[in-house]
Amino acid sequence: MSTVIGIDVGGSTTKIVGFRDISGKRELIEPQFVLANDPITSIYGAFGKFTSENGISLSDIDDVLMTGVGSSFVTQPIYGLPCRTVPEFSSVGLGGLYLSGLDEAIVVSMGTGTALIHAKRNGDKYDIKYLGGTGVGGGTLVGLSKQMLGIDTVEHIEKLCEGGDLSKVDLRISDISNDKIYPGLNIDLTAANFGNLSDLASRNDLALGIVNMVAETIAMIAIFAARGHGINNIVLTGNLTTLSPIREVFAALRNSFSVHFTIPHNAQFSTVIGAALYDTLN
Secondary structure, eight states, rough: EEEEEEEEESSSSSEEEEEEETTTEEEEEEEEEEEEESSSHHHHHHHHHHHHTOOGGGGGGGEEEESSSSGGOOOOBBBBBEEEEHHHHHHHHHHHHHHHTTTTEEEEEEEESSEEEEEEEEEEEEEEEEEEEEEEEEEHHHHHHHHHSSSOOHHHHHHTTTTOOGGGGGGGHHHHHOSSSSOOOOSSEEEEEETTTTTTTHHHHHHHHHHHHHHHHHHHHHHHHHHHOOEEEEEEEEEEOOHHHHHHHHHHTTTTTTTTEEEEHHHHHHHHHHTGGGGGGO
């Protein structure tokens, strides 16, 4: 059975996925991830776990395609299998289109920082371009939460957001003007993140304010990129897509700016899925 393996080696996690070719049809094998500080350890751990749990023999594997910051540490075959490193941004774009089913979109990879990709499919051809990004991302979220709140796990941050009140943190347009500044502009939009910080703001309020600032920053640069390319489809990928308060920010901004934010199933595995699909570019 022909199988292609994709591996995304990050700073603290390694993600792995596979595609089986069954009667000429490509079938996705459910992605997995492992935690590890050492990239080589995490690669071998992920590979062993993935192949064992899915009944994949080494003889079944045709190709191993790797991406991510830690992929450069792999300088020799894994279990005798040659590995190829593929461009991360191409993987982001391919994974975003595959998971969303769209032919064109701005694909946003929300990791430690944030990268924006314009991805377009024309038949069997793909045009994928890196547009830039921002240093605001998961690293910002965790770093500020650690300094301001003494917590540094996204699960705890998400929990702390429950019951938070943004009116005690952010300055909204409605706080500074009773008139509509621009036709159709939602006066509940943020005028200044942390611009109305109250002395009475609770830890819940602060956590929600940090999450909101990170999500709104990412959302707005994605909206600007979409406008620049004359499209309204934005695909959100990466680990931050799993956080409920992050998802709520994008949902709230959708109508105000006439864009469609999509968070597909397996969005956190989009890059590794794209890596496994990289040969479809050629």
